[in-house]
Amino acid sequence: MTHTIPRLLGHPVGVRRVIDETPDTKSIVLDIPPELQEKFSYRPGQFLTVRIPSARTGSVARCYSLASSPHTDDELKVTVKRTADGYGSNWLCDNIVEGAQLHVLPPSGTFTPGDLTDDFLLFAAGSGITPVISILKSVLAQSKSHVALFYANRDDQSVIFDAELHRLRDTADGRLSVEHWLETDRGLPNATGLAEFARRFPGRDAYLCGPAPFMAAVRNMLSDIGMDRSRIHAEEFSSLSGDPFAPAAPLAATGNASTVVVRLDGESHTLSWPPTANLVDVLLDAGIDAPFSCREGECGSCMCALTAGTVDLGRIDALDPDDVVDGYILACQARPTSPTLEVDF
Template sequence: MFHPLRVAEIERLTDDAVAVTFQVPPGLRETFRHIPGQHIALRRTVDGREIRRTYSICTPASDEPELRVGIRLVEDGEFSTYALKELAVGDTVDVMAPAGRFVLEPRPGRFVGIVGGSGITPVLSIAATLLARQPDARFCLVRSDRTAASTMFLEETADLKDRHPDRFQLVSVLSREDQQSGLPSGRLDEERLRELLPALLPVGAVDGWYLCGPYGLVQAAERALRGLQVPRGRIHEEIFHISETAPAEAALAGAAPPGAAATGIAAAGSSDAPLGGPASLRSPARSTVTATLDGRAGSWPVLDGESLLEAVLRNRADAPYACKGGVCGTCRAFLVSGEIRMDRNYALEDEEVASGYVLACQSHPLTEEVEVDFDR
């Protein structure tokens, strides 16, 4: 559900990025109270066409929620162009309640964020909340940016270092500009991270790793951590930028990136094992999806080539979604019965998929009948 919120402040962060703060009325404070790391979906309508985009909340979690997001200009990006060039204080934007599972509930321990570019946004909220609420917690932030001028939230990270000098460690790397001090310039690839991380901290003693940014950086960091024997359950990921290559086609060509290939999934309790490989990409001639949403269930045909989300949206305009790219996780649903092909998954943890959850925007039926539950 969207709520119209007034823009209270717009702060220019860099030449191509702004921070937008929304005014939360007293009656909606509970609705917009967020867990550190969550995001919100913003909506606008242009010529009768709805545009939705998700942006992470950068402010610390509190009982008096301050709703602030960082928006970086994306080439040909409809919403980001509007936000940087047209949006003004006093304007009203439709905003969905916070969502997402790239989160850290504050607890004692040692945590690390590895971020690239605008990937700093959710991790800034995570680090700030953790350090403020848990005196026994430590946080190391490893961030990669193109240049110093393109670095978002410089003042906020410097402030964290000033307030928590013994518990907050900041390591900055510029890929396209030399620094007078600190690490040499260049990309943070897998090889470099495998050398850097053990030199910075005791890798085995880290309780949680939070990777956020472009797909290449996140995947390089995950491979580096797995090479350093970090258990998969301690690694949490959020992708900000992905290629437009169709994953199903890439899977057939044998070149899909890990975690992004089309995957066949059977409902929990099915007598058949989850499907996989090119043979499982075929869809039945006709399929029906049964979906439960807000306590109401309905059944509708799935047209040729449609995702489950598209079929539900034709009949239930309130079906949850934001990015439709397999990134935000807003359309997460439980697969009650049937089998599906999930093209992309950049939002669900392995444990969630194993438990039966799918992304409706990326799911296509492989059986004549499929049932999903958005309420679980």
């Protein structure tokens, strides 16, 4: 008897070139084939989930932000910085060369502005610059707005995109302010220095990405100077324990399945939703291209609005309390608890 091996979710894409950004950071420029261009369209600040081979587990999945901008760059580029014990980052930096192939999920993530015409306050540390520079370039290209960037690094050799930031500042007609904070000169960023910078640019939404202690310091500072929580947007990644590339097991038919109407990409789908299944698996089982990434309730890529019915929310780490109050759920976690439901993506 022959068995069909389930096809991995995601897509194999080629590596067009590899760029040495700093001694411990590389950018990987991807060669997206024409038939996948629409699927790989993205918004500034989003990320790719990459499948990385592992001798111990077969593969691991890691998320890397796109440092390119859909408004200024023709190619997709992710930037990877080595971390001391980071299996994924070290494997990519050691093994990926021009002409190699990576298996990736389409762009995803919610760390992306809804309106590029506002003025922006950006905070980045280390490789946290990757989604931030995507937002920065997009705002400068698409509007006449001003962007203020606070960028912390260990030393001047650690500054990723240093030359590009200088070029952008020189050509932005005064619309880009950049403050570099180097640990070798000033120690770790402190509340006083962060607040002095933020107070120069009041009334703006803040976007921040970097190591956890840096993010906590910026969040605390912004709260201390009176910024409302709704105006603080943070990108946080954690290592994925599951395999988002694995196809879901076929759904078992049950007599007590709910009926859900899903509105996605301008189309409406009426589906049977078993009580033991999550909505992402239901959509994938029906052949519908569902938005997802981690499938663990951490990234928010599958966030959608429950407009009718009730669910068991499951793990909702990626949702703010206000999101829950407003009726948002995570499609990779929610299970139905009412006979009929309606969901909008």
